[in-house]
Amino acid sequence: xxxxxxxxxxxxxxxxxxxxxxxxxxxxxxxxxxxxxxxxxxxxxxxxxxxxxxxxxxxxxxxxxxxxxxxxxxxxxxxxxxxxxxxxxxxxxxxxxxxxxxxxxxxxxxxx
Amino acid sequence: xxxxxxxxxxxxxxxxxxxxxxxxxxxxxxxxxxxxxxxxxxxxxxxxxxxxxxxxxxxxxxxxxxxxxxxxxxxxxxxxxxxxxxxxxxxxxxxxxxxxxxxxxxxxxxxxxxxxxxxxxxxxxxxxxxxxxxxxxxxxxxxxxxxxxxxxxxxxxxxxxxxxxxxxxxxxxxxxxxxxxxxxxxxxxxxxxxxxxxxxxxxxxxxxxxxxxxxxxxxxxxxxxxxxxxxxxxxxxxxxxxxxxxxxxxxxxxxxxxxxxxxxxxxxxxxxxxxxxxxxxxxxxxxxxxxxxxxxxxxxxxxxxxxxxxxxxxxxxxxxxxxxxxxxxxxxxxxxxxxxxxxxxxxxxxxxxxxxxxxxxxxxxxxxxxxxxxxxxxxxxxxxxxxxxxxxxxxxxxxxxxxxxxxxxxxxxxxxxxxxxxxxxxxxxxxxxxxxxxxxxxxxxxxxxxxxxxxxxxxxxxxxxxxxxxxxxxxxxxxxxxxxxxxxxxxxxxxxxxxxxxxxxxxxxxxxxxxxxxxxxxxxxxxxxxxxxxxxxxxxxxxxxxxxxxxxxxxxxxxxxxxxxxxxxxxxxxxxxxxx
Numbered sequence: 128x129x130x131x132x133x134x135x136x137x138x139x140x141x142x143x144x145x146x147x148x149x150x151x152x153x154x155x156x157x158x159x160x161x162x163x164x165x166x167x168x169x170x171x172x173x174x175x176x177x178x179x180x181x182x183x184x185x186x187x188x189x190x191x192x193x194x195x196x197x198x199x200x201x202x203x204x205x206x207x208x209x210x211x212x213x214x215x216x217x218x219x220x221x222x223x224x225x226x227x228x229x230x231x232x233x234x235x236x237x238x239x
Numbered sequence: 240x241x242x243x244x245x246x247x248x249x250x251x252x253x254x255x256x257x258x259x260x261x262x263x264x265x266x267x268x269x270x271x272x273x274x275x276x277x278x279x280x281x282x283x284x285x286x287x288x289x290x291x292x293x294x295x296x297x298x299x300x301x302x303x304x305x306x307x308x309x310x311x312x313x314x315x316x317x318x319x320x321x322x323x324x325x326x327x328x329x330x331x332x333x334x335x336x337x338x339x340x341x342x343x344x345x346x347x348x349x350x351x352x353x354x355x356x357x358x359x360x361x362x363x364x365x366x367x368x369x370x371x372x373x374x375x376x377x378x379x380x381x382x383x384x385x386x387x388x389x390x391x392x393x394x395x396x397x398x399x400x401x402x403x404x405x406x407x408x409x410x411x412x413x414x415x416x417x418x419x420x421x422x423x424x425x426x427x428x429x430x431x432x433x434x435x436x437x438x439x440x441x442x443x444x445x446x447x448x449x450x451x452x453x454x455x456x457x458x459x460x461x462x463x464x465x466x467x468x469x470x471x472x473x474x475x476x477x478x479x480x481x482x483x484x485x486x487x488x489x490x491x492x493x494x495x496x497x498x499x500x501x502x503x504x505x506x507x508x509x510x511x512x513x514x515x516x517x518x519x520x521x522x523x524x525x526x527x528x529x530x531x532x533x534x535x536x537x538x539x540x541x542x543x544x545x546x547x548x549x550x551x552x553x554x555x556x557x558x559x560x561x562x563x564x565x566x567x568x569x570x571x572x573x574x575x576x577x578x579x580x581x582x583x584x585x586x587x588x589x590x591x592x593x594x595x596x597x598x599x600x601x602x603x604x605x606x607x608x609x610x611x612x613x614x615x616x617x618x619x620x621x622x623x624x625x626x627x628x629x630x631x632x633x634x635x636x637x638x639x640x641x642x643x644x645x646x647x648x649x650x651x652x653x654x655x656x657x658x659x660x661x662x663x664x665x666x667x668x669x670x671x672x673x674x675x676x677x678x679x680x681x682x683x684x685x686x687x688x689x690x691x692x693x694x695x696x697x698x699x700x701x702x703x704x705x706x707x708x709x710x711x712x713x714x715x716x717x718x719x720x721x722x723x724x725x726x727x728x729x730x731x732x733x734x735x736x737x738x739x740x741x742x743x744x745x746x747x748x749x750x751x752x753x754x755x756x757x758x759x760x761x762x763x764x765x766x767x768x769x770x771x772x773x774x775x776x777x778x779x780x781x782x783x784x785x786x787x788x789x790x791x792x793x794x795x796x797x798x799x800x801x802x803x804x805x806x807x808x809x810x811x812x813x814x815x816x817x818x819x
Contacts, residue, residue: 155356164351187357191364194357198341201386202356217386218351229348 148180149209155187155202160219164203167220175232250457253409256294259476263461273400273410275430277422278437284413288375290473293324295373296334303373304365305337308381336365342385355395374410383424400429432456447586466588477592486636496535499709503694512638518645519670525644529609530559537569541604545577548613552577563704582613610644631663665689673721680721
């Protein structure tokens with residue numbers, strides 16, 4: 128497992144009153160789709176969740192047994208672990224609009 | 240694996256362990272390849288897959304992975320328990336690995352390109368964890384309802400089945416049957432090696448499960464629809480059509496239980512392993528015949544399986560005790576086993592599967608169905624014929640002596656209703672009513688008996704408290720008489736016989752008397768004759784004496800005349816003395 132925190136991770140930690148978005152990206156090796164997904168995700172997070180997100184990238188080729196826990200069948204899959212409920216988005220996250228809907232970020236950003 | 244059209248045997252097969260299936264497929268499913276099992280909901284796909292895995296793990300040392308897309312592991316464990324397998328135990332022993340892939344459409348958002356590598360990884364991980372040789376995907380179609388991008392799905396499925404082949408596992412994928420295609424999502428397109436179709440049909444309120452091998456690339460296989468049964472021990476398929484007519488036969492004879500009937504059958508009884516049919520109208524004693532045969536088998540220490548379609552076991556036992564037969568002791572000893580069901584309970588083929596299953600479990604030497612004609616209520620004549628052919632071929636191969644009874648109807652020829660199956664029957668006994676003089680009596684005769692000299696006599700069939708008795712029917716003076724008419728006739732005959740004998744005695748005595756009279760007469764005549772003879776003698780002597788006296792007198796006279804009388808007198812006296 129490779130936990131990748133954003134550059135602003137420290138800042139998020141200090142801000143304890145706000146919810147921290149815990150996101151997991153499941154990949155299988157360094158495929159173009161996985162790389163694209165990670166890049167797309169990071170961009171979206173920076174734009175909408177700056178300072179309060181944390182991304183874990185899990186390479187299933189290295190830890191295949193982790194696929195069961197989050198019911199992963201497609202690659203890449205993004206799982207929103209926090210805040211609940213758990214949400215899943217599969218694909219390379221190229222469609223930002225749908226990612227925002229899928230992660231339910233719009234309302235959050237709207238409030239912020 | 241390279242496969243050529245002419246090299247069929249190259250294909251290695253993986254035995255399923257499912258009863259009957261390996262016979263139809265001539266060895267099992269194609270090893271190292273995926274097989275598609277399709278069928279409607281409730282047709283037994285999951286069960287098929289489960290049994291394939293379990294038998295593989297238990298009987299063939301091939302661990303298996305069960306990947307389910309529908310049921311939770313808890314439900315799965317329950318399903319396995321219903322087949323008598325303890326899933327958690329097998330999982331802990333490393334024989335089975337399960338993985339539940341849950342796809343909820345409303346939880347998953349799709350955006351952009353993706354593949355199903357996650358599934359591959361999970362499957363690969365499960366396979367590696369126990370060194371699995373078998374894989375079940377039940378049912379992979381859930382992906383179609385869970386994901387919207389069909390293009391990606393199809394490409395990935397193709398890749399999945401290739402990947403399974405590369406891993407060398409024998410896989411089963413299940414799929415729901417569709418309207419025009421075999422499966423709703425056309426899975427058969429990807430699994431091209433072997434496709435098995437399970438059908439669940441209801442005809443006239445009776446359900447029958449059937450299995451058909453739609454295709455099996457590179458292998459010959461049975462192509463019929465085979466009925467199958469699901470019960471607490473899994474699937475049983477009935478592949479009887481695959482049998483031929485090359486079963487071994489026995490020359491051993493077995494007693495019928497009725498000594499007189501044995502006598503009629505060349506003095507020895509039925510052949511072992513032959514098929515015996517007893518037909519007759521109701522109340523002619525078919526069940527009694529069956530029970531007697533069963534009793535005889537148990538006396539020999541053989542096991543007997545008795546399928547009763549009309550009476551419950553306890554009723555048969557009670558009724559047979561009234562003719563002096565104690566069947567309960569054989570049941571207690573485990574030699575006799577009853578199966579009582581109503582024929583309408585299942586479809587015809589299901590009955591056959593039940594027969595076969597019971598036979599395999601009990602392994603009897605004698606198999607009785609009473610009556611077989613009730614089965615025809617569960618199917619058409621041609622179905623009955625085909626099913627019975629299969630059953631009898633199967634029984635013959637197992638050298639099981641089969642005793643069938645057949646209820647014929649009052650109207651029409653007695654032989655008629657059984658015509659369809661007569662070619663299957665080795666020994667055919669007919670029980671019939673003989674109605675005469677206000678009485679109904681039972682008659683028995685042997686219609687045919689293959690390979691044995693047999694009596695052509697009609698015997699009167701009696702049920703006594705000592706069991707079944709056969710009596711020669713009265714056939715004197717050109718009439719056939721039974722029952723009291725026979726008894727009367729016989730009594731009458733006895734009386735006239737007696738009278739005739741008396742008459743003869745009387746004549747003998749008369750003759751004797753006449754002889755005596757004759758002899759007396761002869762004696763009297765002889766006596767008379769003797770008397771006469773005596774008299775004749777006496778007369779002759781007197782005459783001589785008289786003549787001698789005359790001569791003497793003459794001499795005396797002469798002497799007196801010449802003076803020398805003494806010499807003549809002396810010689811005459813001498814002669815007279817000698818004659819006295």
